[in-house]
Amino acid sequence: MLSIEHFYLLLAAFVLYAGWRNLCERRYAHAAFWSVLAVLFAAGKPILDASEAGNALPSQIAGGAVIALALLATRMRREHIAETPEALRLASAERLGHRLFWPALLIPVATVLVVLFGERIAFGGTRLFGEGSITLIGLALACVLATGLAVWITRERPSVALGEGRRLLDTMGWAALLPLVLATLGGVFAASGVGDAVASIVSALIPADSRLACVIAYGLGMVVFTMIMGNAFAAFPVMTAGIGLPLLIQQHGAAPAILGSIGMLTGYCGTLMTPMAANFNLVPAALLELDDPNAVIRTQLPTAIPLLLVNLALMYWLAFP
Incomplete structure (x- = not known):
């Protein structure tokens, strides 16, 4: 199991x-x-x-x-x-072609399949997948399968996968832990009552009986909090506990699944605009050795702002029956 x-x-x-x-x-x-x-x-x-x-x-x-x-x-x-010489890497890329993308594409496909069918798979009355989030287990298994597929496609030794994984990990350094740490921080903030404080502040500043005002406050709050904390996972529990649940879901009757999914995507608009999301915005600039460390953010702004406006509109139109 x-x-x-x-x-x-x-x-x-x-x-x-x-x-x-x-x-x-x-x-x-x-x-x-x-x-x-x-x-x-x-x-x-x-x-x-x-x-x-x-x-x-x-x-x-x-x-x-x-x-x-x-x-x-x-x-x-x-x-x-030290890594493989560029000439050898280019030759390998030309030889493999689009097959290089197969391992990356396998990860979401395998994860979805495990989520949809994993709980039904059993051998001799024993389920294949045991305790823990089935989504997280599916993602972890998909990554292992993708590594095996990459080794098979490239015909390299498994030690090469370990070496390249280690090189990428050391290149990212401590920033590799940011998603984990920031998501934990969001849970700590929610448990310590920050969501209640946000709810009281928002109720004092905006007309709580206005559905549009609450949607804008929730969406912009997700963006701002994400920009401060660097990750939408950290902002989500705080803003949902402070605005989403008491005002939009309980008071205005928003559908929780629709509100949560669009709200999380709205938060990622903030991810595109902040250096606090180091693993998304600063690490790529370092890997590409760009002169401007904020070049990735500047490139993403024309996408982030229209996407934010579209998400707010979709949230207002779709989340309420």
Whole structure:
């Protein structure tokens, strides 16, 4: 039975491999950063189980490890890591052609198939997929399958996939953790009552009985909060708890699924416009060695603003029966 913990252990093994490679290359801050992260991934389930049983010590140790990650991140520097010569890469690309896209396309296809049919697959009365979000399990399995497909298409050794994955991870550095950290931050904000504070402020500033005003406040709030926090996953629980649920869903009768899906997409308009979304906007500029670190954001603005307006209109027209 596959559970999400199996994939966390696999991820921990890969991150630990990145730490070992950095240690061999005497990049000690990188080695320590990835090694500590690997331990946190591997020990996540035991830590949660111990916390539920009333033992706070493992959680406190994990908190200390997170602080250690923050300190180590300040010592990490982007350095050139040797890769396959450009001539060989171009020759490989010409030989493989559009087959290079097959692994990337397999990820969404396999994820959707697991979500749709995964809970029905069983062998001898035992379900193939166990505890955990079926969507997250499907995505993790799809990534593993895509890696295998890439190895088969390119006829390279599996060690090449590990090496290239490690190179990309080190190129991104600590920014690779931003989606995870910011999504967690959004949950912390929502649990600490920030959503209630937002609701009280919005109710005082806008006419709460106006459906249009609430839609605009929710959409623009998603954008602004996303720009501040760098990720729509972090903004979503706060703005939905503060505006979406009490004002649009409960008071004006908006459909939760439609409001949530369009609201999240509206938040991503903010992702296109902020340097806080480092893994989306700053890392590509670094990888492409652009002179202007904000070049990606400037290019995305003409798309982000019209998309925001379209999303607000769709939210107003479609979310209310």
